Amino acid sequence: MSLLAIRDLEIRFRDGAEERLLIDRVSLELKKGEILGLVGESGSGKSLLCRAVMGLLPSRKLSVTKGHVSLAGRDITRLPEREMLDIRGRRIGMIFQNPTSHLDPVMRIGDQIAEGLCRHRGLPRAAAREEAVTILRQVGFTDPPRQARMYAHEFSGGMRQRAMIAVALACDPDILIADEPTTALDVTIQAQILRQLAELRESRGLSIILITHDLGVVAQTCDRIAVMRDGRIVEEGEKRRLLAAPQHPYTQALIASHPSLPHEEAVGDPYQPHSRPLIEIDDLEVSFPAGGSPWARRRFKAVDGVSLRIGRGETVGIVGESGSGKSTLARTLLGLQPVTSGHVAFDGSVLTLERARTLARLRREAAMVFQDPFNALNPRLTVGETLAEVLRVQGKVPRAAIPARVNELLDMVGLDRGFAGRRPRSLSGGQCQRAGIARALAVDPTLIVADECVAALDVTIQAQIVELFRTLVAAQGLTLLFIAHDLAIVRSLCERVVVMQHGRVVEDGPSAEVFARPSHPYPAALIAAIPSIDPDQPLAAAMPDPRSQTQQEGLLT
């Protein structure tokens, strides 16, 4: 018998006369010890469904209008709040995408775990503390007695996620609902957390619902997959069958747009050193003040001795995990961040020597595309106003021709011309990012720097934006510097890859070569940690890195 059964569940939003169907007759089952992957893009209703199971609908305007949820044979759909309290945590635990906002910042990790133990298992304080240490060890903490006395902010992102798993496990639930638990994490950390979840299933017989938008993640960890779209389950089935022979067109599209097709050839012509570099970086160092006493200021080196030459027309991917200095490098290159030492030159003008002249050239010949599409556009201006302003300031297009050029730009990025009159708030993430790219193109640049510009988008949208870049680069002869933490995307777009770690370049070469035969252990580990969509390509053990190890122990540098 299944542990959790959802039958014909329907959730509606009602506000006055307005009514919308958000979850449409969803039926799902979860067996004991099973990991079910719930896949879908933002707005598909996957998180809402799981909140409904917990009886935690986020607004009073939402209600379950039909169907029921039963836990081990008992209907829990309309239980009074008092009884739901015993189910939440005790029977069903939940972890979230952003552990920082779900952990109490002023309570020690050990105490947060012990709290649940006292509440649900009725353990006395001292026993609960000891048990908390045991649980911390189970979820992969290296020195639990010490770490139990630490606070959430003292841990790295991956360790915080482990801590949240520990808090959820404290009450020994039968079911763990994990809502995008690894989306905010670096790929090597993601691999560790996924492996941890699989181990917990083995050791505790835990059933897990794993909500994610990444098919690679479910392929690596789940037994069964359910694909959601617009509040409906469009397809459900055993992992291998579903991935090998998807029936529904949406599932097929999702699988096709997944960037990690493991045996696909990397793109691009064989990499050849270009004769005249557009960008020359020599021994660049960029550092920030990092506290310390006034007479012994410490500085944090974000970029630490990087030398790089990038030729005209090259597409270069800069890859690295968070904190590797890739964004700082890009901003320094565009003159948005002061250079601490070393040299940066753009097309022969040296930024560090002739700052004003180089900046003037950069502003007219280089443009940037940002990570968060909503944040990157002025919320008070319409897309048309934003583009027209750039054209006016740049002065490359005669004033009378500006409206026509705005339309051209919208065409280039595949936005309907009607979008000129809309504000960013009324656009979707993908549309917004297209507007951001149009703004960059308005400069008529030779160089585009894209900083994590697809990281915040859904996979199908990601694939579209990457495709857009590919056509633009081919059609306009642009030089593209594409910064990403997602290696698979870089591989499918860039002919050359630069891998950064701790502010240094650890690998630089043609994509095909780097991905096939990485010469440095770090890129090798990064590549191995990409969850492949092929379930038979297991996640490789991530390389223990001495510096991230200290972070994992909570000693943030």
Place this chain on the structure above:
Amino acid sequence: MIAALGLPVRRRPMLAIGSALLLAFLLAALLAPWIAPFDPIAQDGSIRLHPPSLAHPFGTDNFGRDVLSRVIWGARIDLQIAVLGVLFPFLIGTAVGTLAGFFGGWIDALFMRLIDVILAFPFLVLMLSIIAILGPGLTSFYIAMALVGWVSYARLIRAQILVLKTQDFAVAAQSLGFSRTRIMFRHLLPNALAGSLVFVMSDAVLVLLNGAAISYLGLGVQPPLAEWGVMVAEGQAFITTAWWITLFPGLAIVTLAFGFSLLGDALGDLLGVKE
């Protein structure tokens, strides 16, 4: 009628009532010569201290002047106090806050220390001393407000600008070669303004009460001009026998203040939703 002004009042009672109250006072001020039944400063010894009656709905004061007419004419001065008393501090504070927040460094340090100095004195004491130096009168009051009142606006705007200037769209504007003036006034300031526009409304209430208080102390509007604060002050001596002299201008102050604060709250909701 209010809906005709383009305000989204549907299902927003606070916005509707607030703007209706302000509109009513505005009309009273504009139409005072026609709707006021008597001359506000004409004295008539034969009808001194008459209680409210049909001829004088709000009664008469100790000089035999019609209180209703004086309250209506008072709207002119009191609305002016509320608007001008907020406008100058708002303009100065916004400019200072934008510059300090955007440039940082010594400009920021200079203005922030100046603000600390101004805040170190009790508000009313500072106001009174400035007015005492300049001599009593409304002009002095406005100058004093402008000199002292800008600090809150400067702080509000500066905090917003500090956050906004690190946002991607500001960095983007910089990377596109926009001038600093353009970035400040076209990209940062419009996004920073929402909070202080709401504050303007609640500040108008405070300024109104301040103006009334200053006039009450004899440093603002001078008799025989009709101003609500002055009227309350004059009526004080007769509070036990002729309560109407004090009550009606007092009610006018409270109602106008209420209108401003309702509008402020509604505006906050309206702009907050957009954030």
